[in-house]
Amino acid sequence: MTAPKPASLSLARPDPHLELRSQRVVHAPQELVFRAMTEVDHLQRWWGPAGFTTSTEEFDPRPGGQWRFTMRAPDGRLFRNRVVFDAIESPSRIVYRQVPEPGADPVSFEVTVELGAQRNETAVSMTFRFATAELRRRIVETSQAERGNRETLNRLEAHLHSTRHPTAVVIDPDAPEFRTVRDLSAPVARVWDALTKPEQVARWWGGIGEAGRTEVPRFELEVGGAWSCIERTASGEALVFGGTFREISPPSRLVFTHRCAVEGFEGGEALVSVDLQEHDGGTRLSMTWGFSSMAGRQPWIDTGFQVGVGVHFDRLADHLANEWGGA
Numbered sequence: 001m002t003a004p005k006p007a008s009l010s011l012a013r014p015d016p017h018l019e020l021r022s023q024r025v026v027h028a029p030q031e032l033v034f035r036a037m038t039e040v041d042h043l044q045r046w047w048g049p050a051g052f053t054t055s056t057e058e059f060d061p062r063p064g065g066q067w068r069f070t071m072r073a074p075d076g077r078l079f080r081n082r083v084v085f086d087a088i089e090s091p092s093r094i095v096y097r098q099v100p101e102p103g104a105d106p107v108s109f110e111v112t113v114e115l116g117a118q119r120n121e122t123a124v125s126m127t128f129r130f131a132t133a134e135l136r137r138r139i140v141e142t143s144q145a146e147r148g149n150r151e152t153l154n155r156l157e158a159h160l161h162s163t164r165h166p167t168a169v170v171i172d173p174d175a176p177e178f179r180t181v182r183d184l185s186a187p188v189a190r191v192w193d194a195l196t197k198p199e200q201v202a203r204w205w206g207g208i209g210e211a212g213r214t215e216v217p218r219f220e221l222e223v224g225g226a227w228s229c230i231e232r233t234a235s236g237e238a239l240v241f242g243g244t245f246r247e248i249s250p251p252s253r254l255v256f257t258h259r260c261a262v263e264g265f266e267g268g269e270a271l272v273s274v275d276l277q278e279h280d281g282g283t284r285l286s287m288t289w290g291f292s293s294m295a296g297r298q299p300w301i302d303t304g305f306q307v308g309v310g311v312h313f314d315r316l317a318d319h320l321a322n323e324w325g326g327a
Contacts, residue, residue: 017133020140022126022149027185028160030117033124034091036160037113040067045314046159047071049151050322061088068101091115107139124153151322158321159314161185161282167310171301176291178301182313185282186320192251192276194320196221204319206231206239206312223248227256243269252276258289265303268296285313 026033036042040059047054051074058068067083080101087095094113100106109130116123126149130136139145165183172178184191194200198219205214206229218228228242243257252275259269271290276283287309291297 018130018136020128020130020136020145020149022128022146022153024124024153024157025118025121026124026153026157026160027121028157028164029120030115030122031091032160032163033115033122033156034094036156036163037094037115038088038090042159042163043067046155046318047152048155049148050155050318061085063087067096086110092117107135109135109139124156126153154321155318158185158317162314162317167313169309176294176297178289178297178305180287180289180309180313182285182317183279183282184285184313184317184320188276188278188283189251190320190323191283191285191316192254194316194323195254195274196248196250200319200323201229203323204312204315205229206315218242221245221248243272246271247273265299267299267303268292270300 028036036046038061040056040061044054044056047069048071053072054069055072056067056069058066060066063085065085067081067085069081069083071079071081073079080103082099082101083096084099085094085096087093092115095110096113097108097110099108109128112127112129114123114125114127116125128139128145130139161184162182168181170179170181186194194204198216201219202214202216205216213232215230215232216228217230218226220226223245225245226242227245228240231239231241233239240261241258242261243259245254245256247253247255254274256272256274257269258272260267268291273288273290275286275288277286278284289297289300291300
């Protein structure tokens with residue numbers, strides 16, 4: 001990922017008293033970026049600052065239509081939102097108004113999104129217009145709007161990258177192993193840190209969603225050292241994983257055992273080999289999961305690990321976008 005580059009879509013400068021503008025050049029074609037901003041299946045995967053999740057109650061992307069959704073903050077607070085679309089001009093322009101829901105904070109403003117094609121990239125410009133300078137000041141200061149916009153664009157960029165480079169899962173029909181591959185937009189050193197620093201692991205590990213949390217009570221990064229992660233779901237269920245480190249070769253190779261201590265799960269212990277390689281300006285992350293037998297591998301397949309590992313990698317990509325791109 002490169003540092004955000006300025007996009008010059010509108011000649012008029014934003015009014016510093018009434019407007020707030022966020023800009024980014026993303027490495028994706030204009031048509032894909034437009035879809036990511038106008039299709040609910042895309043929006044729910046990236047909308048909002050770091051750590052937020054979004055659920056949709058109504059979505060009608062046409063002039064006069066509305067998007068009603070609820071955002072959940074990392075601390076569990078819920079924020080109800082309603083957007084009314086004023087213009088949908090594929091693939092370059094979207095205009096909408098944020099209007100208050102009954103019982104919610106009575107804040108309203110207008111947003112103009114402009115998408116400019118630049119070869120295989122897209123310049124994204126989001127201009128927020130407020131009715132008064134006081135409302136702009138309050139939103140910027142109390143809601144940390146500039147940081148939130150930056151983190152939201154970070155998540156958009158990570159989502160676009162994962163859409164163009166999804167997680168590949170290869171199940172060997174003849175050997176007790178499977179392999180997962182994901183291309184990430186961060187450099188190898190950043191990915192290595194995200195995999196080997198427990199405070200970072202806790203921010204992305206797991207497929208439980210932001211309503212839950214992950215704890216890393218043990219992480220002894222040395223050959224023979226132990227590691228453990230506990231995923232705590234919103235309902236209070238604890239999913240415990242752990243193992244030992246077998247090989248550590250910074251910043252490109254990590255080998256460890258992986259076992260799942262969840263009641264009723266009969267899958268065998270896996271030996272996981274992680275390899276990081278520079279690829280297309282970012283990192284190709286390859287993980288090979290080896291088992292002692294086909295019988296030990298099958299319960300992992302039966303649980304639908306293909307989806308779970310994709311969620312893991314989506315959260316890793318999201319974390320890298322905000323850990324690095326938002327710095």
